[in-house]
Amino acid sequence: MIRMLLRVLGPSYAPPVRRTVALMTATAVVEGLSYALLVPVLRALFGSTPGDASPWLIAFGVTVACYAVLRYTSDLSGFRVGTTLLHGMYHRLGDHLARLPIGWYTAGRVGKVSVLASSGVLEAMGVIAHLLAPFISACVTPLTIIVVMLACNWQFGLAALLAAPIVAVIQVWTGRAMATADAERAERDQEATGRVIEYLRAQPVLRTGGRATERFRLLDDALTGLQRASRRSTLSALPGAVGLAFVVQAVFTGLLALAAYLALGGTIGAAEVLAMLVLAARCADPVLSLTDIGGKVRAARSELARLDAVLRAEPLPEPAEPRLPDGHDLAFGSITFRHGDRTVIDDVSLSIPEGRSLAVVGPSGAGKSTLLRLLARFHDVDAGAVRIGGVDVRSVGSDTLMDRVAIVFQDVYLFEGTIEENVRLGRPGAEKADLRSAATAARLDEVIERLPEGWATNVGEGGALLSGGERQRVSIARALLKDAPIVLLDEVTSALDPVNEAAVHEGIERLMAGRTVVLVAHRLRSVERADHVVFLDGGRITDEGSHDELLRRSRRYAEYWDAPSRKQGSFAAVWR
Template sequence: MIRLLLGILGEEHSGALRRTVALMVARSAAEGLSYALLVPLLRALLADDPARAWLPLGAFAVCVAVTGVLSHLSAVSGFRCGGELSRALHHRLGDRLALLPLGWFTPARVGEVSGLTSRSVMAAMSVPAHRLQPLISAVVVPLSVVAVLFVFEWRLALAALAAVPLVWAAHRWTGRSAAAEDKEQARRSDEVSGRVVEYVRAQPVLRAGNRSGERFRLLDDALTARWRSDRRAALAGVPALLGMSFTVRAAFTAVLALAGALALDGRIGGAETVALLILAARCVDPLLSLAELGAVMRSSRGELTRIQAVLSEPPLPVSGESAVPEGNAVALTDVAFRRGDRTVLDGVSLSVPEGGRLALVGPSGAGKSTVLELVARFHDVDEGTVRIGGADVRDMDEDTLMSRIAVVFQDVYLFTGSIEENVRLARHDASAEQLREAAAAARLDEVVARLPHGWQTQVGEGGTALSGGERQRVSLARALLKDAPVLLLDEATSALDPRNEAGVQEGLEALVRGRTVIMVAHRLHTVRQADTIAFLDEHGRVAEWGGHDELLARDARYAEFWRIATSGAA
């Protein structure tokens, strides 16, 4: 457990944990020594001259005082270490999640990530703060007592020591019998978290179907499965707890019987017998607590293992020396990309000269948005290359790549904060004039002007305080403010009404001038304004490539798409 914690924390944050463990071991050793002093103390008190008890009594008092001081220091250190652990884990998880490819973030990961950043981190934090001291005491105090027994009566010490492997075997059996159930509990808990998020997001659909008052079956099933998993885990732990309790009590009974036999045989005195039995009895409680502590620590270890698994997930590989693009042309060569068993793109080759505009059209699921994601290196290609300015995006560091790209996706996410803060995410150092120009180009200034708090209007979690069109304008203003030479637009005006779309389109025209643009669009005027159009078919292949008039003249897939779109517009 401690090694696992040290590995997760890394050298930067491991010092606090090492100090905490050292203090806890010292505290437990001092407690064990105080119990050891009971032997000479009771021997002196029950002897003919009780006045000799002052020296062991003074030593006992000093040990108790030292134990109290160390208890305070170790408790404070444990809480501080827990806080440091929580902060370090949140930072490390955040840093790692930011480096993982988007393909890692499947819908099933929603509950897992939520559980990691809440339940798992809290479980890890509680180890040094609450759980480590009882565990260390349960191990160190009995070992200290056994060491004292060797000093005063080696036969009792051997009897107590013989029980150690039995107790350890029972403890291991307890852990193994419940390990599988612990893993199942964690999986069910993640599923419940994901279903709760899904239930909240599904409220518009449920209410539109007049089913808001009904129980959500998927969430209900997940909760029921979690309850059954908890019940199985509790039942599975009963035999192990009983076995541990029986082993500890049987070992104490054996030591008690041996002590009685030695006392009756006259090999040890009455005072020593009483003192040694008190010492042996003191071992029972911490050893009995090992079963419960083991279950708690096993659960914490499982959470730590889950955190370590995420921290060990390989990020997108980074080249040792970052390549520097020469220009802003974009080229995809023989690109293949797969999600699981499904081939999304197959042998795609596309090129956009610097300052050119490429429109991607085709049926849903053809991989149009995936092309944008590969250019931005949200994923790595399975085959082929993606280049910007002649440099492979895999050879460019993140700062170099992202400084050249501005992205506007169809699904806009805004962070909790003001409109201004969300726009400034693109450039924190932008001037007020640059901010206003970007807002005017995206027609965001109209939104800001009619809101009571203007730029300081809070957008809510995910931007829920704004309409879909208003969120899209914030996203467009953000891209405009970044002023990157390569633009990736995925249905950039899809959430705008026709009147405002025309205004935003004017701003986009000013933005794209002189820049390399790859756009996914179904709007007719957007497609026609592209220099080149690529039609991707349902198999993720480039079926056609050329200018608008040229593709219409071929009267193939693109022409059919155009006729359908034109008739729909009519």
């Protein structure tokens, strides 16, 4: 596990981890040696001159004091290194997540990453601080005692040594038996967590339907699955725990029988018998603790493996020699994009000169929003090229590309904080006048005026304390403040009430002025002013022309235009 930990964190963290492991190992050896001094102490006490025990008792006290100092030092080192590793892991995970393509963040992955970033990282990095010292002690201290027993009496030492491979086999077997059960339990736990959140979010719908007190079948199934997986995980650990306890008890019984045999034969005296049994008893406690410690270490290793899998996800490659776009014209050159086994965009070519507008029309799932995401490089195309200003977006640095693009989506996410903090994300160093100008253009000023705390109003997690229309106005104000030459709008008004829709439309009109805008919207009137219209179906262009031309000659386009209430399709428009 230490090797995996260092691979995940990087070689720079190896020296402090190795020092801590060495210190903990030395502490465990000294602990075993302190028990070894009980042998001469007991021999002297039970001998003819008990006073001879004094030097050994002093040596025992000094050794115990050394052990206490080492234990304090090793535990302190473990906590410090654990804190350093935790800090390093959070930074590395955060930096890596920031470089992953936005298309990587599916709903399922976001849930898993959120769990990993909270409890997962803490559990994996807590190994150094909480589990490593007792685990090393449970392994090294008994071995040290066995070496002492071999030196004092080879029969006792050899009998105790025979138990070591049996204990190792039981631990390996238990780990393999629990691996599948633990993985299933972790998967069921994530599923149950998702279902609980889904159930809580569905409360308005359930209560509206008068079903708030009814059992939620999907949640019940998930919790039942978690219960069964937890039971299987517990039962899979039971044979190992029972087997380990049986082996320890059997070895201790064997040592007791051997001691009686040797004592009756006159080979050793009562003092040696008592000393050997005390050492054997001190071996038993840490060995028995291996079951509990081993389970926690395996759980931490599983979390570490999941972190490793996330960190192995490949970010989109950055160009070795970044280029700057020459203008803001857009072009899709014979692009093809696949998601799994499905071809979403199939050999699409579009050219939009700067200052012109394009509308892409098609049914749901035709690939319209995907074109926007490819333009912003949420994904890389499988064939062809997406160009801005004549330059392939793969040859443009990510920071440069994002500086030229502002994005407003239907599902607006706001960070927990004030309205001002969320708007300033568009341009953190903006002047107060620019901030208020953007708010006025987005009609966010109306919202701010009626809120008691104004700009300092907390929006809550994800913007939960604001309405959908208010969140959308914050998002538009943020895009206006960024002042990017290219704006992507994805179904911005599809779920708004008429009042908020009118306000948001006004903000969008101001946002589009003087810029190139890619718009996806269910409101079909949004595309009337497009210079060119393309009908997209199944990832392919099936018809194109101006809006008026398509109304005259394309029956399917006319049906979409005449029946917007069906919400069968959406439109993407590029405006200047």
